[in-house]
Amino acid sequence: AQSVTQLDSHVSVSEGTPVLLRCNYSSSYSPSLFWYVQHPNKGLQLLLKYTSAATLVKGINGFEAEFKKSETSFHLTKPSAHMSDAAEYFCVVSNSQGGKLIFGQGTELSVKP
Amino acid sequence: EPEVTQTPSHQVTQMGQEVILRCVPISNHLYFYWYRQILGQKVEFLVSFYNNEISEKSEIFDDQFSVERPDGSNFTLKIRSTKLEDSAMYFCASTYYEQYFGPGTRLTVT
Numbered sequence: 001a002q003s004v005t006q007l008d009s010h011v012s013v014s015e016g017t018p019v020l021l022r023c024n025y026s027s028s029y030s031p032s033l034f035w036y037v038q039h040p041n042k043g044l045q046l047l048l049k050y051t052s053a054a055t056l057v058k059g060i061n062g063f064e065a066e067f068k069k070s071e072t073s074f075h076l077t078k079p080s081a082h083m084s085d086a087a088e089y090f091c092v093v094s095n096s097q098g099g100k101l102i103f104g105q106g107t108e109l110s111v112k113p
Numbered sequence: 114e115p116e117v118t119q120t121p122s123h124q125v126t127q128m129g130q131e132v133i134l135r136c137v138p139i140s141n142h143l144y145f146y147w148y149r150q151i152l153g154q155k156v157e158f159l160v161s162f163y164n165n166e167i168s169e170k171s172e173i174f175d176d177q178f179s180v181e182r183p184d185g186s187n188f189t190l191k192i193r194s195t196k197l198e199d200s201a202m203y204f205c206a207s208t209y210y211e212q213y214f215g216p217g218t219r220l221t222v223t
Contacts, residue, residue, distance in 0.1 A: 034211070043216040044156070044204065090156065100146065100169055101212060103156040 002027045006104035019078040023091030033074045034092040086111045115139045117215035134190045138207030146206040195222045
């Protein structure tokens with residue numbers, strides 16, 4: 001069975017400082033991994049995805065994530081937080097193209113001025 | 114840029130009533146999905162649909178739920194007799210390589 005665990009329910013950073021949102025996954029197969037962002041009262045937007053190519057994945061808005069098989073992790077990072085990054089972030093796993101997505105619990109990111 | 118659309122954005126209904134949530138997936142996508150997010154909880158998979166039939170469904174997707182692709186563009190989720198616990202945000206998604214989500218329909222059952 002597949003699952004994802006987001007290690008922090010809430011992360012607070014100051015504007016201009018680095019962001020780290022942690023995610024660990026469990027999968028019997030070679031997984032596809034994603035990060036989605038949800039701004040208040042908005043839908044889910046894909047930030048980036050890993051599908052067994054490069055282990056360091058670059059996404060939109062300066063975010064990136066590194067797939068580490070030995071640690072079963074897929075942490076999301078950004079060098080410098082912006083106020084507009086404040087949102088809910090979901091780590092997501094899927095085992096195949098067209099397969100269902102399994103979401104983590106979400107991490108709420110707050111950015112202080 | 115193509116996008117998934119959903120209507121209505123907000124639906125209020127009384128317990129026991131039938132509701133139909135509508136989605137227009139991206140036109141060249143092959144797989145279609147419904148997910149839901151109860152307030153304060155994580156997003157949960159309900160059902161996937163491919164080649165005009167259900168390809169996978171979760172335990173949540175019981176006999177009260179059904180999906181249909183009545184024409185070449187719409188994809189609907191019907192709840193036959195709504196319960197209070199059906200109150201949630203319902204997201205439609207479609208995929209060719211990755212899943213694109215619609216903005217959601219907030220369903221409130223009173």
